[in-house]
Amino acid sequence: MSTPLDELANRAAVAIDRAAQQRADGPSFVELHRRRRARQRRRGAAGTALVLVLVMVTVTAVGTRPGLDRTTLLERPSATEVPLPVPGVEGAEPPAAGAGAQDDVLSSENDPSATSRDEPGDSAAATARDAGWHALPAAPLRAAFGASAVWTGDEFVVWGGYAGGGTADEEAVADAAAYDPAADRWRELPDAPIPGAYDGEAIWTGDEVWVLGRFGGEAGREAMRGTAAYDPVTDQWRVLPELPEPMVAAAWLDGAAAVLTADGALWTLGADDEAWVQATSPTFDPPFTATGGDGALLVAANRLHTLTAVDGDSVHDDLTEELLGLSGTAQDQRIGVAATMVDDGDPSIDTSSTVVVGETGTRVSTLGTSLHWRMEGPPTARFLDGVHMADDRRVVAVDSAASGLELLDVAAGGWERLALPPHAPGHSSAIAAGGGMVFTWGGASSSNLPREQGALLVLPPASPRTWPPGRGADVIASFTAEPMPLGLPDYLDPDPGMLPPIITPPAAWALRGTADGTPVLVQHTNDPAQSRSIPISGPPLRALAWGDLVWAAGPSADGGVRVVQASWQEVVPHIGTITVPFRPDPDGALRIAPVAGGAWISGLLDDEGEPLIIRVDQATGDVTAQTSTDGTVFPASGPGEALLLDDTTLTRADADDLTPIGAAHPLPEELSHPTQVWDDRGTTTLLGEDAAGAVLVWTVGDTAVREPQLTEPVVAADAQPFDGAIALATAAGQVEVIDLADPGPGQLVDAGYDAAVRHIRMHSSGRRVDVIYSDGHTSTHSVRSG
């Protein structure tokens, strides 16, 4: 029987078939063979010479750096083993937290080894202008999108782009100009002596700006291979050898340009070389970007979706995040900062994080403890086009329209949202950063017309962050002078009844009890000086959750319920406590479901002893809605939505008043005690028990209920319903990962660590799980591979 969906799908399939038939035939098989042979030749013996060069580079680089050793670099260091590299101070301890100590040590102005060309310009240019956005004067360039830009230490050089879009004169251009931020002045450069191109790269070698084309030619659809070098001293261009294949990413790496080409190969060209030389390995899928610097660092996303560092002749690919963007290394810090996907997940979902990688790709645990080397990335990362070093300690993550900017202070950690440029956002702008500035020019409007506006963001001087005074109904005016000890064991101290910690990067929160029974809300950040513990008067809190705010709830001393909220964004710390005139249901679980503008509290009883759920306003603490039900509210993934669960149905509802906005899904009969709900992009998975206490898993819409193989009690669970997986763990470390789309048995993993499991966290792809133990140990396991 044909359904409307079938009919629509069949029409769509016919349309695709017709469109495919109308398109030009693909290459013949003979032609395919010819391309294959050409590719094999390119990957042939030519790379041998490069290996020798890279070996020499590596030996030189490693040999001249006290304290750097290949063996140690290949190991994943702990926070104490590898302090933050400090400019000019080999082996120095991490800077002392607080006051001016960080700035004094990290500022390039105090760096005795500061000799590179961009440093004097950095401070001079940045301090010549007030912090904030400045509109640029009119550039001597045609309005264009897809231009490339780079900071030379004195100027931002712009080259190329696609101009005249939407008109008869549209074309890829070879125009070039340089903007001097100190003088707020443009100067026109000679056109580059290569065909115009857009979406290319501009890299600074220390002496020259090298430009590499990407697209251009007829209608801008041809792949370009032209490269050229501009010397700002002589104001002249010279033509460089053509790229053997179209470029997808380029970086300056130890005296040579390293270029990743569209066929996945790595090529290099030194300043005096006459031809590009291909490396024998590795080969890459086209990556997003690459970078090089003082050390031998080139990072790309290879075909295994790994973050890969190429160090001389060695390739390190122990980093498994997918690369979204990457900043260059800076001066002597020899670090790269990559904004990455946590997993091979849907890039439209903000699961980004940031890792700091050392020059061989090993993680530098300077961002905190073993837990916190990975920090949640900026909210703008879903549209992220790149990250740039704004100066020697700060990284700017920005999309190609500069319509979302976030600043990361590498030394201190933590992303900060930046103001947007004064002109309307578009896309495909030329963006560069350096000298404490972010530069943007051109781009395309929403109607795809090229623009000619530009703007310069001068960042404020890096300064130690301080906590502003607290506010709220129950203000904690000052924070503990003694930082909480670092490390997971601290907040995983097995207090009776302790809730799993919640991770709200760049901080983690936990509820603890003290010896006298006082509950303490602990915020643990990357910077020990910023960590804090907040005593909450009254009995222990029994619920913890986070959304825009961290929420906790528990009984009050007078028999009511206290609701505590705190900001997890470190720059706006506050905590407030209200008491609502209801009491916790002694038979039910007190739960909090943060929603937009507030939170739903479930597990209450009203004056009549009837079950009740209430909504508390985030700003005022007022109870804005209440419903008599013994159901429980869970957060939903859709905006303005919440999920209301009772013993028989699950209903998607309006987050403000729980008005149903979707069908009520009857729960399977055997799932008599649902306890946990995960909702991800409309896919909802429940965990519960049957009447006999056996654990069951059900995804809304499935006809079957899954029963895990685990025989011991499940103590922790986490799910990624949209990606089709749930992970369950027993206290003894047996983990079962169930593929929700596969009716077969789940995958059993023996976590293999001798401590009680406290918490399990499934990564967004559903292909990795973190198991967190009572002694603070965390193990990560790859699951559902293949």
Place this chain on the structure above:
Amino acid sequence: MGKEGNAQAATSPALAACAGDGDVEALYRDHRLSVVKLAYVLSGSWQIAEEVTQETFLRLLDREEGDQIVNPAGWVRTVAANLARSRVRRLSAEIRAFARLSSQRREPATLDTAGVESEAFWAQVRGLPARQAQAMALHYLEDCPVAEVSDLMGIAEGTAKALLHQGRRRLADLLDLNEKADA
């Protein structure tokens, strides 16, 4: 759940083991268009689809000597689907550029009513979880029954059925169609 090792027996000449370049040539001749269509549906770009198709068959040719592929028809579709998704994810800038250029030219104007409807449908398919999207594309593009979807994807038949079931339900919801669960 292995992507390459399809343990199921080949059921048609198209699914026969592939050993030499001659086999690849036949496979290329017979399946190129299907792979292009699949890659298009999963990427939304004909250019990417054609690049992905070439890359898929080049990888098939480049495999190690003696490295037999049990189910080459499934192999090329799986590789193409993975490549298509990978390209979309990683080359978003290029996709935007091409989309932008395309939008300035004729392509939107050339879409007839059927084309618009088709684009809307496949756009929703692309929004499904990866394996659901792949299963739905195979099912509707190539009119594959469940057993053949499971063969081509190298998954159990029950899994293929579950993926199609979930995909159909999701699409019916998204497209606001009255879809009977078991129709």
